[in-house]
Amino acid sequence: MKKYFYIIIVLLSVSFSQTSNLTRKTETKKESQQDDLIFREIETGIKDANVEKISKYFGPQTYFSFSNGINGYYSNNQAFYVLEDFFKLYKVTSFNFDYIKTDKNHPHATGKYNYDNKGQRSTAQVYISLKKIGNNWIITQFTIN
Numbered sequence: 304m305k306k307y308f309y310i311i312i313v314l315l316s317v318s319f320s321q322t323s324n325l326t327r328k329t330e331t332k333k334e335s336q337q338d339d340l341i342f343r344e345i346e347t348g349i350k351d352a353n354v355e356k357i358s359k360y361f362g363p364q365t366y367f368s369f370s371n372g373i374n375g376y377y378s379n380n381q382a383f384y385v386l387e388d389f390f391k392l393y394k395v396t397s398f399n400f401d402y403i404k405t406d407k408n409h410p411h412a413t414g415k416y417n418y419d420n421k422g423q424r425s426t427a428q429v430y431i432s433l434k435k436i437g438n439n440w441i442i443t444q445f446t447i448n
Contacts, residue, residue: 362441
């Protein structure tokens with residue numbers, strides 16, 4: 304009788320462990336899908352030079368490093384106008400993320416920003432990283448160089 308009792312306990316603990324792992328994998332997959340959706344919305348915002356689509360992911364302090372000399376941490380309100388001014392000067396002709404890493408700890412994406420500045424066409428590299436704070440994903444770094 305004792306033998307059967309131990310077998311049942313072992314089977315239950317193994318079953319619970321597998322269920323717990325499955326739950327964690329499902330949660331990680333959901334977060335990964337959410338990261339991807341956020342990056343796709345940011346990508347669309349950059350393509351359309353639509354700062355409003357991007358700015359909802361600005362946190363209290365977002366780090367910017369742009370090819371026009373903008374460099375530093377900006378509040379979400381400042382960040383909105385900094386990005387809006389950048390889009391006015393460097394009019395996007397096309398943009399796509401070519402690499403998206405949906406990672407639980409450090410999701411980030413890179414892509415090519417093709418733009419027109421005073422009739423001269425050029426390309427810059429974009430790097431954006433996200434961080435989860437509470438239930439919200441925010442942009443921690445936005446680089447265009």
